[in-house]
Amino acid sequence: MATLAVEDVLRVNGSRRFAAALAAASPFASLADALLAARRIWLNEVDVNGWLEAFAAHPAIGTTSPSVSKWSKEEQSAAISTATDSTAQELAEWNARYRDKFGFVFMICASGRTAPEVLAELKRRYANRPIVELEGAAQEELKITELRLAKLFSSEAAAPTTSAEGHISQPDKAAGSSNRTRPPITTHVLDTALGSPASGIEVHLEMWKAVSSPPSFENKDFNGWTMLGSSITNNDGRSGQLMDIVDNVAPGFYRISFNTSKYAPSGFFPYVSIIFEIKKSQTTEHFHVPLLHSPFSFTTYRGS
Known part of the structure; x- marks a missing residue:
């Protein structure tokens, strides 16, 4: 059982109302229970002012100042590492335009997303009406909240320790350091019809949050998945970083989805x-789950 203090939750989500409500709802027997409570509170109990307070706790995407938290740096690592000088400048300009129009920072779950991906999404969402964008930003904040809750529970092989005061305490590695050199879950895509890497395929990595009710043929709860990260395969067919680099990946069910419809629009499978x-x-193991794809068939295996 894990009891969360308000200060624990404020690291996850900057809304004081959300933090107080989630802390009051603990203790939680599992990460799945905490995620379900977080979603219910964020969508049903936190008002617009609480949403805006949470948004304000985030730096603008691409910010690299020393004041940025370690978690924000981790989440933006793919974007920052892939930003050229011109892309960084364009990001800063569009961030400013976005804030002028909507009144809050551009919210996006940036884990595993490159700078060009983030910039393209920023430009696309800039055209939204304010009410539509507010709701979209709240959904992105929820994704970030779920990611950070998973971090609280993932230290020491998903077994958080409890302090004398009764709240979760994390060792320094939970803040971002790791003995790994790559994320625990990776993938690549090979076009077996052409015998070459498949570039430009959008990839999503998700985790099943309802641990007490695993995904199965009978379980049709399609809302049971939590997004961990997304990317687009490069010229070698490899995806960018889909999750944080941690020593111990949380046990459970994972789903990697590939948007094959844009890559092979005349193929039989719209996605895999x-x-x-x-x-x-x-x-502590590494899981490389590649996709071998052709227009009318696909296969996979666990690689290294």
Whole structure:
């Protein structure tokens, strides 16, 4: 059982109303229980002022000042590492235009997203009406909240320790340092019809949040997945970073989805989803789950 203090939750989400409500709803027997409570509170109990307070706790995307938190740096690492001088300048200009129009910082769950991806999404959403964009930003904040809650629970193989005061305490590694050199879950796509890497395919990585009710043929709850990250395959067919680099990946069910419709619009499969399970005994291992794709067939395997 994990009891969250308000200060724990404020690291996850900057809304004081959200933090107080989630802390009051604890203790939680599992990450899944905490995620379900967080979603309910954020969408049903936090008002617009609470949303805006949470938005204000985030730096503008691409910010690299020392005041930016370690979690924000981790989440923006792919964007920052792929930003050229011109892209960084354009991001800053569009961030300013966005704030002038909507009155709050551009919210996006940036984990695994490159600078060009983020910039393209910023430009696309800039055309939204304010009420539409406010709701979209709240959904992005929820994705970030879910990611950060997972970080609180993932330290020491998803077994948080409890302090004398009763709230979760995390070792320094939970803040971002790791003995790994790449994320625990990676993928690439090979076009078997051409015998070459498949570039330009959008990839999503998700985790099943309802641990007590695993995904199955009978379970049709399609809302049970939590987004961990997304990317687009490069010229070598490899995706960017889809999740944070941590020593111990949380056990559970994961899904990697590939948007093959844009890559092969005349193919038979509009998209491909691969679901796999990481067991408690495997949390320190690496999981490379590639897709071998052609217009009318696909296969996969667990690689290294």
